[in-house]
Amino acid sequence: MIEACIFDLDGVVVDTAKYHFIAWRALAEELGFEFTHQDNERLKGVSRMQSLEILLEIGGLQFSEPEKLAMAEKKNTLYVSYIEKMTPEETLPGVEKFLQELRDSGIKIALGSASKNAPMILERIQLSGMFDAIVDGNSIIEAKPNPEVFLKGAEELGVLPESCVVFEDAIAGIEAAQHANMYSVGIGDLETLGFADLVIPGFDGYTVERLMKELKAPFLFSKSGKA
Numbered sequence: 001m002i003e004a005c006i007f008d009l010d011g012v013v014v015d016t017a018k019y020h021f022i023a024w025r026a027l028a029e030e031l032g033f034e035f036t037h038q039d040n041e042r043l044k045g046v047s048r049m050q051s052l053e054i055l056l057e058i059g060g061l062q063f064s065e066p067e068k069l070a071m072a073e074k075k076n077t078l079y080v081s082y083i084e085k086m087t088p089e090e091t092l093p094g095v096e097k098f099l100q101e102l103r104d105s106g107i108k109i110a111l112g113s114a115s116k117n118a119p120m121i122l123e124r125i126q127l128s129g130m131f132d133a134i135v136d137g138n139s140i141i142e143a144k145p146n147p148e149v150f151l152k153g154a155e156e157l158g159v160l161p162e163s164c165v166v167f168e169d170a171i172a173g174i175e176a177a178q179h180a181n182m183y184s185v186g187i188g189d190l191e192t193l194g195f196a197d198l199v200i201p202g203f204d205g206y207t208v209e210r211l212m213k214e215l216k217a218p219f220l221f222s223k224s225g226k227a
């Protein structure tokens with residue numbers, strides 16, 4: 001029985017990839033090479049330092065650890081200047097309604113994100129209160145596809161991994177969910193995420209009942225919600 005849902009943040013709850021792109025591209029420009037939208041796809045779900053490694057590999061450049069830390073810091077300062085201005089309107093369509101329906105049904109909700117900026121983003125889009133547990137880049141050691149972030153989420157919620165559904169837009173995130181022995185729902189296209197238990201384009205028009213049917217997994221409702 002499903003008792004909890006764990007949500008990735010970037011690309012599932014909000015579209016922050018565009019801000020990451022602007023900030024990484026600025027760094028690449030400063031270093032003298034081009035960083036494309038296609039390159040940016042490779043950074044989805046990847047930690048900040050790993051993203052920098054990929055970027056430097058694209059540019060064919062090598063730096064010392066202190067230099068890399070300074071670059072990541074600079075990129076983050078620019079990124080934060082964008083997310084600081086985020087508003088609730090930037091929450092992806094249908095997400096808030098879906099979260100509310102889960103809450104009304106007594107299904108527990110956790111965040112499982114690689115981002116160290118997750119608390120600030122949730123505050124800006126005014127969704128912090130929806131989550132029973134928040135596990136983010138500040139509280140994990142291992143990056144996805146390691147299941148640590150989701151296992152911690154389940155532990156904080158007090159549920160077994162096999163009673164959780166993970167919502168993810170990144171390949172590494174779906175892999176992490178599978179390593180954690182959780183149900184996985186890919187947010188995006190079938191071509192990329194087809195190995196998840198279910199793939200949906202987004203939450204717009206999605207109800208908990210529909211999810212339950214398509215996932216072929218029963219939910220344990222502890223409150224009489226509208227589901």
Ligand code: BG6
Nearest residue numbers: 010043044045046048115116117
């Ligand atoms: C993930 C994003 O959620 O968080 C990645 O998909 C990002 O693109 C990673 O690199 C780390 O984010 P932050 O905010 O800690 O730099």
Ligand code: MG
Nearest residue numbers: 008010011169
């Ligand atoms: Mg993501």
